[in-house]
Amino acid sequence: MDPDVLFLAEHFEGKLAPSTLELAAKARELAASSSGAPRGILLGHDAGALADSLTPYASEIVLVDDPALAEYAPGPYEQVLRATMDRTPPRVLLVAHSAVGYDFAPALAGAMDLPLVTNCVDVRLEGSTLVATRRLLNEKVQGEFEIASDRTYVVTLRPGTVKPPEPHPPGRLTRSEVAVDAGAARERFLRIERPQVQDIDIGQADVIVAAGRGIKKKENLALFETLAKRLGGVVGASRPLTDLEWLPKTRQVGQSGKTVRPKLYLACGISGAMQHVAGMKDSGFIVAINTDPSAPIFEVAHVGVQANVLEILPALLKEIGA
Numbered sequence: 001m002d003p004d005v006l007f008l009a010e011h012f013e014g015k016l017a018p019s020t021l022e023l024a025a026k027a028r029e030l031a032a033s034s035s036g037a038p039r040g041i042l043l044g045h046d047a048g049a050l051a052d053s054l055t056p057y058a059s060e061i062v063l064v065d066d067p068a069l070a071e072y073a074p075g076p077y078e079q080v081l082r083a084t085m086d087r088t089p090p091r092v093l094l095v096a097h098s099a100v101g102y103d104f105a106p107a108l109a110g111a112m113d114l115p116l117v118t119n120c121v122d123v124r125l126e127g128s129t130l131v132a133t134r135r136l137l138n139e140k141v142q143g144e145f146e147i148a149s150d151r152t153y154v155v156t157l158r159p160g161t162v163k164p165p166e167p168h169p170p171g172r173l174t175r176s177e178v179a180v181d182a183g184a185a186r187e188r189f190l191r192i193e194r195p196q197v198q199d200i201d202i203g204q205a206d207v208i209v210a211a212g213r214g215i216k217k218k219e220n221l222a223l224f225e226t227l228a229k230r231l232g233g234v235v236g237a238s239r240p241l242t243d244l245e246w247l248p249k250t251r252q253v254g255q256s257g258k259t260v261r262p263k264l265y266l267a268c269g270i271s272g273a274m275q276h277v278a279g280m281k282d283s284g285f286i287v288a289i290n291t292d293p294s295a296p297i298f299e300v301a302h303v304g305v306q307a308n309v310l311e312i313l314p315a316l317l318k319e320i321g322a
Contacts, residue, residue, distance in 0.1 A: 002088050002091065003031070003037075003091050004034075005026075005034065005036060005038055005090055005094065006039050006041060006084075006090035006092070006093050006094070007023035007024060007026075007038070007095070008023070008040075008041055008095045008101075008104075009023075009040050009042040010096050010098060011047070011050055014050065015050075017098065017159075018159065018164070018203070018204065019098060019160075020096070021057060022157065022159060022160075022162040023094045023095075023157060024040060024057035024164075025162050025164055026123065026157060026162050027039070027094055028057075028058070030123070030124070030125055033124065034092075036090075037058075037060065038057075038058045039061070039062065040054055040060070040061045040062070041062040041081070041084060042054065042061060043069040043076075043080055044069050044070065045066060046070075047063065048063065051173055056169070057165055057167060057171075058171050059171040060171050060172050060174055061173050062174050062176050063173060063176065064084075064175075064176050064177075066080075066180045071189040071192075072100050072104075072189070073187055073189050074187055075186055075188075077104055077108075078104070078107055078108050079178070079179075079180055080178045081093075081108055082112060085112065089152045090152055091152065091153070092123075092152065093108075093114075093152055094155050095154070095157070096159055097119045097156035097157055097158045097159065101156045102118060102119075106118070108154060109154040113151070114152050114153070115130075115149045115152075115154065116154045117130070117145065117147060117153070117155055118155075118156040119134060120132045120133060120158060120161075121133050121135060121142070121157075123155050128148065128149075129147065130146070130147045130148075130149075130155070131144055131147075132145050133145075135278075158259065159203070160259030160260060160261055161282075163282065200250070201250075202234055202250070202251060202258055202260055203259070205233055205260070205262050206232070206233065206264070207231045207234070207262055207263065207264045207266075208228075208233055208234060208235075208265050208266070208280075208283075209224050209236070209266045210235070210238065210265065210266065211224050211236070211268050212240065212241065212267070212271065213238065213241070213271070214268065214270065214290065214308075214309055215241075215268065215269050215309065216310065220310060221247070223310070223313050223314065224268065227316065227317055230317065231264070235247065235251060236251050237251045237252055238252070238253065238276050239252055239275070239276065253276060253280050254273075254275045254277075254280075255278045256275065258279060259278070259279045259280075260280055261282050261284070262284065264283070264284065264285050265283035265284075265286045265287070267280070267286065267287070267289065267290075267301065268289050268313065269289065270290070271292065271295045271296060272288070272290075272295055272296035272297025272298070272299070272300065273296065274296075276297075277297070281300050285303075286301045286303075287301060287303045287304075288304045288305065289305045289312055290304075290305075290306065291306065291308055292306075293306050
């Protein structure tokens with residue numbers, strides 16, 4: 001068994017998915033504990049520049065270029081990964097727990113009879129044993145699970161749970177020739193269909209101004225939109241506001257919403273229930289504003305302000321000239 005850790009680079013329309021760098025960070029960590037090397041594999045067509053951009057984050061990036069890989073399709077992806085792993089089985093294969101990952105990883109693990117653990121928020125190696133951390137019971141409980149096997153572990157890692165790595169001196173870029181039989185695939189890519197109405201992806205924002213029950217009424221959201229725009233960010237929300245349909249579910253931060261890691265997270269009128277905190281606790285800098293001095297949000301905040309957010313925000317906007 002090769003001690004290296006292999007991660008699958010996910011990309012869409014010429015851009016790497018943010019989760020790819022998170023996988024690279026976890027691969028680097030796992031490889032160090034197994035005396036191996038972090039390696040990535042990118043499947044695509046005319047994707048040399050994209051693969052090259054990944055070399056600062058791994059010892060090696062393997063590029064498999066084929067017209068059948070221009071868009072994700074489970075059959076061709078499985079053919080390539082099976083051929084690659086048959087030649088050199090890695091200790092761990094990391095895949096993002098995304099629409100691609102939770103379609104592809106179970107199929108590959110089943111086809112190759114490999115141990116699989118999905119939707120992990122963390123994973124580590126203790127000798128030859130894999131220890132996976134997952135959240136259970138509607139994410140109210142976090143548990144660790146040990147899996148012992150002499151075969152490659154296939155792991156899907158939840159996006160937003162790992163900090164992206166710092167770049168290192170570039171590793172090597174290797175082009176691998178793998179025969180892809182597109183005709184043998186049961187599915188094939190036809191087209192991309194987008195919903196008519198698209199909302200902001202808060203997971204990509206550097207600044208999030210998050211509103212909670214303490215904003216009192218829907219009309220007060222205009223204040224948050226103004227501040228977010230002034231700061232170059234977006235408005236997020238705790239679950240009560242999305243349940244009331246004051247904001248769409250795409251804006252919800254927390255275990256049943258999005259896990260975010262912005263540079264600045266401004267929590268306004270949010271008490272800080274465990275489910276919400278789990279989705280934002282790894283933000284770069286957290287400012288919490290709440291009237292309740294015992295609000296749990298203050299336990300994770302870098303700066304806490306005991307005040308009425310509806311009084312503080314207008315003063316803040318005035319101060320910054322908005």
